[in-house]
Amino acid sequence: MREPTQWLGLAFITPSFILIGVFFLLPLAMTVWMSFHNWPLLGRASFIGLENYQELLGDQQLWRSIGFTALYTVLVTAALFAVSFPLALLVDKPLRAAGLFRTVYFLPVVIGFGAASTLWLWLLNPDSGVFARLLSDLGLVQSAPRPLENFWPALGVIILMVVWKSAGFSMVILLTGLQSVPSELMEAAKIDGANAWNRFRRITLPLMRNSILLVLVLNVTSSMLAFDQFFIITQGGPQNSTISAVFSIFLASFTSYRLGYGAALSLVLLVVLVAISSIQLAFLRTRPEES
């Protein structure tokens, strides 16, 4: 049956496209345009061709921050998976209590990264923080540890904080995957004498392929955009070793006010992110039986 007023639909979506046009499409196009310019905050922009990109190739601090972001992304994605998968198995029980604990594990997800980072800054501080006090009360350390003063301990506590903050999110997605495994299939395998490990490996894991991939996609892309925890907890230190990719865009555009260079950095980050999500989405689209 034909709808009487087709064009009315366009009217309904117009407001959303005014917003998307002005605050998404326009700045997206401007990023490209700006990246070919020397663009100070005040004063005139001048066209400099590919100079920003040439500078970018030789910018050691930038490559260091890209390397750091990649390392952080790999470690945090692995840590989140290692914690959230057992959690999902733990709460995948048809019991009231399981639902209650599910909610508890999810709670840190809904508070912001800003608040979570300042909260952990206190937990970790050597003077009045709980960690230092607990460790020395238990007799594990002689003097209060200062994890933020060295690279690996700093990265370690950031990863711990992110696991605390977002494991609940990955848990819920993995749980939807776990619950999509038909129980008849499990019962049949049980009757056929498959033990718990084989049932998990041969039935649960293959059927959970999509939710596992989804968790990895979401954690990889969000880790590559990490900023708050490095700005607030490590402040990029020690010795600029924890400056993430978004942090270096922030520094170029809003501390040095070199907007053109910041735009070039943004464009590189954007291309990498879109490439990663497309590859992962392509994986998601292929059905298990095709691969």
Add this chain to the structure above:
Amino acid sequence: MSQAIHDSEGAAWWKTVLLHLAWILAALFFLAPMVWSVANSFKPAAAALADPVSLFSEAFSLENYRRLEHVGAGWHVYAGNSVMVALGTVLLTVGVAVPAGYGFSKFRFPGQTVLFVVTMATLMIPFQSILTPLFLVLKFLKLQNSLLGLVLIYATFQLPFSIFMMRNAFDAVPKALIEAARIDGASQWTILRRIMVPIALPGVATVALFAFLNSWNEFLAALIFLSDQNKFTLPIMLVNVSSGIFGIIDWGALQAGVTVTMIPCLVLFLLLQRYYVRGLTAGAVK
């Protein structure tokens, strides 16, 4: 035989004990940081320094919250700004995404598919990567350093998820119902208001909840676009407290600030958990 049954009962009992133990240990990990922070926010400074680990102090005190009143413009101002930004984002997101979802779901018009793909593409391109030009756009519109500017940006980046949610919500409304209303002489507006919106209401709740939480918690854009002390939102206030004055951080005030910032999110989530999970699974099956 009875021994065997006894053994398997024993095994089941142990399994239950271990399960509960694991549940509780994990719960301690996720709850403890928040509980410690809230508990310490109500301790006088000396008591918090002497023993940050204990949950209760004999001297219950609101002095941390009083000191937070003297941070910059005072935490009431920052909480007020956060409330305005979050409610503004909720209103704008719902006001724009509900008609858009309706338009995409119930109408056929040229260019529809392309426009929908463009909307969804916003999901793949994070706003962090277009912050630099966004700053210039806001400056051009004279909206830099303004809460309204922040609302416009937050709402725009809520749109792909929200329009997707609303389109799905409207797709669930049976066509026969609309035809019947139309035959009875109802206008488009009446159909939207009387039939569509009530059925799509749970979707609206989900969209509103995510818009609130995301704008309440957002840090980077607020940090860049707000420069006037009186305009800061709560996360920016927290960073200012945490960077300290002459290298000295007022941990008590910081914890009071963290408590004020996170409690509304926790309460909203616990009250509206059903709608939150709905949004999460919609995103997951997409």
